[in-house]
Amino acid sequence: MFATSKYTNNDGGLWMKRISRPAAGALGAVVCAALLAACSSNQSNNAPASSAGSSGAADSGQTVTINYYDWTDEQAYMDQVVSDFEKKYPNIKVNANYVPTSDYTQKILVNLSTGGDMDVFATASTSNLAEYVSKQVLEPLDDVAAAGDLAGIADSINQLKYEDHIYGLPYRTSKWVLYYNKDLFDKAGIAYPDSSWTWDQYEKTAKQLTSGSGQNKVYGSLSFPADNTWWRVLANIKGASNPLNADELSAFRQVLEYYNKLTQEGAQQPFGELVGTAGGDYTGRFLQGNVGMMWNGDWEIQMLNDAIQQKGVKLNYDIAPLPHWSDSEPATTGSFAVIMVNKQSAHLDAAKKFAEFVASEDAAKIIAGNGLLTPWTTDAVNQAFLSKLTTPEHAGVFNEPTKVLNQVPMDPLYNQGMNIVKEETSLYLLSKQSLDQTFQNIQNRIQKEVKP
């Protein structure tokens, strides 16, 4: 009934006739081995780095390779920083890995939980620094901070102290300013914003600038999507940054009411129209030329300039200091980008040297030369910044000595708190619940859900 030849089977697999059993077995074994080798090759690639280091971390004359992780937006200037560092320390080679920005935090988490592959890494938010510290994965950098090289930014470093130790060094900072469309101001015959402006003045001017309808609609102020919490900048400049703190939360509430009022009065685009992809591209919307003013960070200058100079977009814009509240003094807000060393690194000495270099004035000159802000305020760094940022006219606003209040607190539970704030406030901005209900929910949920 069935084929009795030992080389065929019921399915009539023709090819089986030509391959003998032992050969088939060997084929199976080879496929197996190939798959297992592919799985393990990832680990073996990293082994040389750590084994070379563990045998002679302090040996001069022996090249040490360290792994540095950063997000892709930083590649343009960090590559220069890395090559300058390697010139200064010929014995240390830095292997820079750039991860797409949206996947970065997850990638760091995976790296930290698998051990010592990652020596030095960066983060854009001090709340992440606090989280990493509370998870005990960072090497203290007190000795690096105390060394002479970083004396110029001692104040900034001290802002990052957590339980009396330094775990991260600031190498970039940010500042929020007011961006405005000069042509729209000229057309409406209104004077440009200056350092005397209060947020009442902003509201009044936004209403004055709003005009037109349909295709010709001009909004005086730029509103962000409902689930974007950049309205909190107006609370940050009053010293409120942590929603987990009841006093600071009430400042958030006042600011949110003001922000929503701007939309209710018609000076901002309704939030319902900004959901999803429609509202996410604030640069594109400002570049279209039908928005009078917006508050945004220092990075926006580079993005606007690129579009104007390289893509031929016609926009006449300038910047001014952020307006202040009538009951507080002028201030701006900003957050640090921090460089940290993995406690499990096999080359702590080399890693610390690299971290120190990234926070040093030499690296700051490179970073500033790319149009970004650093904690350094020396003339050399300021010059480098202004030489890159020749437009707009008032780029010097960034170098003004206005007080910079911290935007993100050093609280490991901050991210959880802000998530709740984001969910509830987006409902308020979309007119789904009242202000009282919103903040009641926020307080209840923070109490119930936020835990270490």
Next chain:
Amino acid sequence: MALTRLRKYGVAYLFLAPSLIGLIVFVLYPIVDSLFLSFTRWDGLTPLKWIGLANYRDLLTDETFRISLVNNLYYTAVTVPLTIALSILLALLMNFRIRGIKVFRVLYFFPNITASIAVGIIWGAMFTQYGPINTILRFFGVANPPGWLASTTLALPAVMLVSIWKGVGYNAVILLAGLQGVPRHLYEAAELDGAGRFKQFVHVTLPGLSPVIFFTVVTGVIGSFQVFDTVMAMTQGGPGRATNVLVFHIYNTAFQNYHFGAASAMSYVLFVIIFVLTLVQLRIQKRWVTY
């Protein structure tokens, strides 16, 4: 004795080995490890801490978990019946033997092979206030088209729409195969008995298709409880928590809040829900599935 068995089946095992090893390492081991994790508190970096059933007890009072469960049940209750009904219709249409029908079969299957993230982003752009959908609605005289993804009541239906659009092609192809497997002599017998087209459909086609429909219902329910990428790409769980579904909440709990123990507990509750639903379906299949 064992040696001869090894000789007999050794080659077979060697061929199975690559897949088996992959299955054990990447599927079975994480499942077992996750069960263990659900009884601990772990943030991915600091040492584990055994806390027994505390995670499960916390789920009873976790409001977001309750919201995501309700959203998911609503999502399943709408997408599964609608998808299957539309797939049956589509399969009937694709069964016509006209020129070029094969092209249409491929076209209807396309949505299924596109990446969910890309689909989510494009549909998200279509649902905006002045996007294609609302423009068409305005053209037909609807004065105030809804805010879709800005509305707490319509955001989840919008996600459902995209999922149905994506899943109909796949189910239709399976149902088409089932359709073509219904014996023709049954149709002839029904016609001889004087049954019209509709009666034939109800009494011959549907029972003949019932095993395939059963399969699509079971896989549809399992799949709908695991919806994630469409939600992530279109609404990120918003507005508020209106489209927060189970897997999205699990993802946030684990990778945003670093509560791996709680997330594992939620995963196991999800597993139990799907398991129970599947068992129920297996039980009642005796009533309506004819082989």
